[in-house]
Amino acid sequence: MPGKLFVRRRDGRVEVRLNDAGRTVIREAFAHVVAAERDPDHDWHLSLNAPINPSKDDDDPLSALARQNEIATNAELSIMTLKEQFLNDAEAWAWLSTLQVALRSIAVVNGILSDEKLESCEHELLEEIRTIQQLLFDLAACF
């Protein structure tokens, strides 16, 4: 399957076929998620802490903590496995989740809440979004 960025092998592992440039894109996305989870002043922090039950003033702190832990764990596992050529299922899932969190955060902080807004955003931003979407598309095909 030439051209695929991620391929599920018969032994269950996911092969990563990214070059240095591809891994750099991914590393930046993962690093932003880790930083945003730790730093309340990070641009992405609010998008990682969206309401669970909007009808309440405050969400259940245990649910919020569980979310924070899981996002941070996924992002840290993703960074730790960044240079691997093969990922096991849990690692590949962490990559997918963290990339998707990064994609949505980019959209939220740039006010991209509709298709029209997406199409009219700056070229560089649109390119970044399309790149992450392509990575996600290929990775999702492995599940």
Place this chain on the structure above:
Amino acid sequence: MTSLKRLRSSSIESDVQRDVDTNVVVVTKRPWNVIVWNDPVTPMTVVVVVFKRIFGYSNNKCTHLMLTVHHEGRAVVWSGERERAESYCVKLQVAGLQSTVEQDA
């Protein structure tokens, strides 16, 4: 055996008595819904994969739910107890989907 029979008989009688005498008020708890909201950037295949992974639904059901989100702006992807609804909502958010819980109207 005799005593068992007596027990069974009296038990049935008391059930009948209770059915006749008691005014039972049935209170139905309204379920909590897990809602997934549409957004313009998430690839459709990612939504399907996340639903499959978290809920274990069939491919057809996941695709149907994804299309409902896409066309209607939102979809109820699970209903039931509040604690489980919040837990599923958190899992969806951890996977990067926009999700909330609300009590059924």
